[in-house]
Amino acid sequence: MEYIINAPVTAASAGPVYGVITIESPELAGEASPGQFLHIRCEGYQLRRPISIAGVTGNRLTVIFEIKGKGTRWLSRRKPGDVLDVLGPLGHGFPEAGGKVLLVGGGVGVPPMHFCAQRLKDCDAVLAFRSKDRALLTEEMGALCKAVTVMTDDGSLGEKGFAAQGVAAMLAQDRYEAVFACGPKIMLKTTFEAARTAGVPCWVSLEERMGCGLGACLTCATPIRGADGQKVMKEACKDGPVFRGEEVIWDG
């Protein structure tokens, strides 16, 4: 069930790179599951911005976003007491899991992994960032996960290297029921390959530009390998954003 909600902002902060907004909505909070996103109206701009749900506490939902262009800049200027026009929760998120899950987040792919960690009983994480000043949620993830590997491209925080190296190391050390990943496409691809090598099923969250967010306008279509191996277009907003690694046409 999707809602269109005028949700009050209860907390908001912004740094040089990221913005964080918490809104209150019993409907959205009650319905939300990890991997789903909110489609947020940014005043003065034609299209809503899709932002993953980073966490739910009680009736409150938090989103964490990189301040990139015009819409996210507008978002970063919101203050407590403002009202946000939010459509959500949208999309198919990550599956439920009883066993241990390895969460893999890169950059602004980390926030949805935080929501996964809130809901999973047993998880570890690999968090990858470009550099220390772009690190996100490392302490919070440390509190929710058993083991966390932090990696940076330049070695300014944690281990130097890319996410997939950390993923391969974790998969070699422990047994996992699944790998959940969100981040840049190249990171998703290498993570999926590492998981496949280890024989662990992997789900990834894809990013596409979106219009309606509901499956009606077909502007977010992404090529997916159907059951018969044939390429089919699926709506990232509705059929995704989370897909099984095997379904994704990585070079499509």
Place this chain on the structure above:
Amino acid sequence: MVDMRVDLAGVALSNPIVSASGTFGFGREYAKFYALGELGAVSAKGLTLHGRPGNPGPRIAETPSGMLNSVGLQNPGVEGFLRDELPWLKTQGTKIIVNLSAGTVEEFAQMAELLSVDGVDLLEVNISCPNVKCEGLAFGTRPETAAAATEAVKSHTHLPVMVKLSPNVTSIAEIARAVEGAGADAISLINTLLGMRIDLSTRRPILKNNTGGLSGPAVLPVAVRCIHDVYAAVKVPLLGMGGVETGEDAAELMMAGASAVAVGTAILSDPMAPVRIRDELKEFCESHGISEVRSLTGSLEVW
């Protein structure tokens, strides 16, 4: 009380607001928010004879007061529509407009025949899609080919036929006269304008198709001008569209000559847009002492 009923080529609409083709799927996604019977009609996603995967992504780019799309007519084909969508859609209590595109006159004729079934109220012949090469648009840019497509559909259906025109032409009135001459019962306009946006960091177009169709508030004045030109040139009723976001925008298109008004891009950001716009149009009529919304049509007086 305002009488909101309008007539579009013999199809009685409960109110003038229609969903624009391609922005509303086959209605399922929006039926979760309101009964489709709230709308005068639903214009379904553009169909081709056989299903199409559409263009590669990205397919959407934001623009000042609008957007570009290059979906490229992704659709399940006539058979898929008749099997999976129409049986549901026709139980929703709204009028159904089926939008169709084809690459040849024969294909238009074949589609018209297959789609002339119970539940379909009106055929909308899309000869103006800018996103598929050598199809659609090619028919819409010359009077002779526009007439040929119209005639092919008209001679293979008992349903009223509406032809959708492109603003990407020198004289839209000339094309309108040609399709009216070929038997069109109504004309819908405007389809999107060709546009392009560049990602400055990669120096590449944002759209994988390079170009796409511009829609949204940015095109409203183009729509008003085109509707005005076509209203003066033909007698058949017009379904106006292009950038409508409020009831007042809808009233403006009606004054320019539209009998009914389709809402497209506005739905993408506000799923409630068609219902809200209908209510606002009614309020506009109430506050201006208008008792029949249809009296707005063509009520413009030019200088």
